[in-house]
Amino acid sequence: MISRLLTNIGELFTNDPTLGDETPVGRLHDAALILDDERVLWVGRATDAPEADERYDARGAAVIPGFVDSHTHLIFSGERSDEFEARMAGERYDGGGIVRTVAATRAASDNQLRQESGARVAALRAGGVTTVEVKSGYALDVDGEARLVELAGEITDEVTFLGAHVVPPEFVTDRDAYVALVAGEMMTRCDSAKWTDVFCDVGAFDLDEARTVLEAGRANGHELRLHANQIADIGAVALAVEMDCASVDHCTHLSDADVERLSASSTVATLLPGADFSTRSPYPSGRRLVDAGVSVALATDCNPGTSYVTSMSFVIALAVREMGLSVDEAVFAATRGGASALRRDDIGHLAVGARSDLVVLNAPRAAHLAYRPGSNLIREVWRGGADVHRRFG
Numbered sequence: 001m002i003s004r005l006l007t008n009i010g011e012l013f014t015n016d017p018t019l020g021d022e023t024p025v026g027r028l029h030d031a032a033l034i035l036d037d038e039r040v041l042w043v044g045r046a047t048d049a050p051e052a053d054e055r056y057d058a059r060g061a062a063v064i065p066g067f068v069d070s071h072t073h074l075i076f077s078g079e080r081s082d083e084f085e086a087r088m089a090g091e092r093y094d095g096g097g098i099v100r101t102v103a104a105t106r107a108a109s110d111n112q113l114r115q116e117s118g119a120r121v122a123a124l125r126a127g128g129v130t131t132v133e134v135k136s137g138y139a140l141d142v143d144g145e146a147r148l149v150e151l152a153g154e155i156t157d158e159v160t161f162l163g164a165h166v167v168p169p170e171f172v173t174d175r176d177a178y179v180a181l182v183a184g185e186m187m188t189r190c191d192s193a194k195w196t197d198v199f200c201d202v203g204a205f206d207l208d209e210a211r212t213v214l215e216a217g218r219a220n221g222h223e224l225r226l227h228a229n230q231i232a233d234i235g236a237v238a239l240a241v242e243m244d245c246a247s248v249d250h251c252t253h254l255s256d257a258d259v260e261r262l263s264a265s266s267t268v269a270t271l272l273p274g275a276d277f278s279t280r281s282p283y284p285s286g287r288r289l290v291d292a293g294v295s296v297a298l299a300t301d302c303n304p305g306t307s308y309v310t311s312m313s314f315v316i317a318l319a320v321r322e323m324g325l326s327v328d329e330a331v332f333a334a335t336r337g338g339a340s341a342l343r344r345d346d347i348g349h350l351a352v353g354a355r356s357d358l359v360v361l362n363a364p365r366a367a368h369l370a371y372r373p374g375s376n377l378i379r380e381v382w383r384g385g386a387d388v389h390r391r392f393g
């Protein structure tokens with residue numbers, strides 16, 4: 001296997017607090033890394049770097065771990081820009097538009113879905129994402145959800161079954177039958193997924209329904225995650241913590257008791273500022289969570305209704321500007337935080353032994369991600385030690 005030396009790194013975020021400046025991002029200046037196709041082999045000061053088979057000059061750029069986007073709904077057909085325009089004109093988001101995407105996705109062929117979602121994956125990759133989670137949830141029938149889980153499996157190992165996204169139109173008069181279907185036959189057909197998720201909120205599924213689906217997911221061998229507290233606080237965070245969900249996602253409305261529960265748990269709070277932006281919702285305070293000792297992740301929530309976002313740089317800029325996170329905290333949340341939300345310790349950092357996934361920025365400091373919003377600062381994206389996207393030079 002070929003070893004590659006990446007040297008002349010202006011600022012390196014290792015996300016290992018035992019390295020560099022010993023902050024959570026483990027910052028090193030004038031740094032170098034040696035990697036092969038799988039792992040980081042060496043990290044330290046450029047002047048101390050041993051020889052490697054090949055040598056790359058970062059020309060003083062900042063290097064950070066590849067982004068881990070732990071929350072997307074990127075397999076869908078169609079778009080809903082009209083709803084976005086209506087919200088910007090004052091309409092409230094209530095989850096009602098999901099059924100439009102369900103209709104469009106049900107009608108799309110496998111190849112059409114591959115093509116549309118492939119373009120979104122390419123955009124995420126170009127923006128520095130090296131690991132992505134993908135949910136089902138836009139078919140809401142047995143064959144359709146099984147199809148979406150299979151298509152998601154062509155993109156990533158981090159596949160989430162979200163049959164409990166909303167109740168589809170054909171079941172609105174018999175919710176119990178739909179919950180039984182999700183927790184029964186649909187779950188069994190979707191057992192190749194790694195995760196089970198539920199949209200537990202006003203307008204979606206209540207606490208009892210969510211518990212039924214999560215328990216069925218666990219019995220089916222899935223790990224658990226939960227959409228919670230986006231529209232309202234109905235007590236979903238307590239359920240997520242009780243069920244040992246890896247992540248509770250949105251957290252737009254949190255009580256003090258929820259923050260305490262999360263800080264005493266191993267459940268990550270995943271913030272989705274693209275969704276708060278696109279629904280003109282208040283931004284939750286990331287500062288409050290970090291100060292309480294809660295593990296925080298940032299993700300795009302890429303979906304056609306409430307966050308048609310494929311840029312983690314944009315998400316970081318929003319988290320810094322609107323959620324009170326420092327740049328270091330936001331970059332950490334978009335990398336190692338996302339890895340924690342997927343219960344992975346092989347990604348999201350660049351210590352020896354980590355997967356060789358990284359981003360070379362077109363800037364000398366990672367702070368430019370928030371300081372220059374809207375600029376494309378992603379120069380190279382290395383995944384498995386190879387450059388998979390090069391925008392400049």
Ligand SMILES: [Zn+2]
Pocket residue numbers: 071072073227301
């Ligand atoms: Zn979501």
